[in-house]
Amino acid sequence: MATPLRRIHDAHFKTKVVLEALKRIKTLAQLSSEFGINAQLITDRKRQALAGMPILFESTTTKASRNSGELITTCFTKKEELATVPLSWFILIFLP
Secondary structure (H helix, E strand, C coil): CCCCCCCCCCHHHHHHHHHHHHHCCCCHHHHHHHHCCCHHHHHHHHHHHHHHHHHHCCCHHHHHHHHHHHHHHHHHHHHHHHHCCCHHHHHHHHCC
């Protein structure tokens, strides 16, 4: 007997399921049977949606400062990596 293929749900379906779960009108078992997915999957998607909601209401300056902070830390780590490379390699590469 072959195992069934995993279903891939689109964002619209996931949103519909999470919104129904957030309404708390139906139980997880009812939602699970209605949408044909596991109750644990509904719980995980609900937790993921609640964790991501604060990002929706952040100001653009906060997002930009967070992104620039990540860029600065990336640049510093690259600088530290390059500082450990022996200088003789640079001389061999750039000065024939």
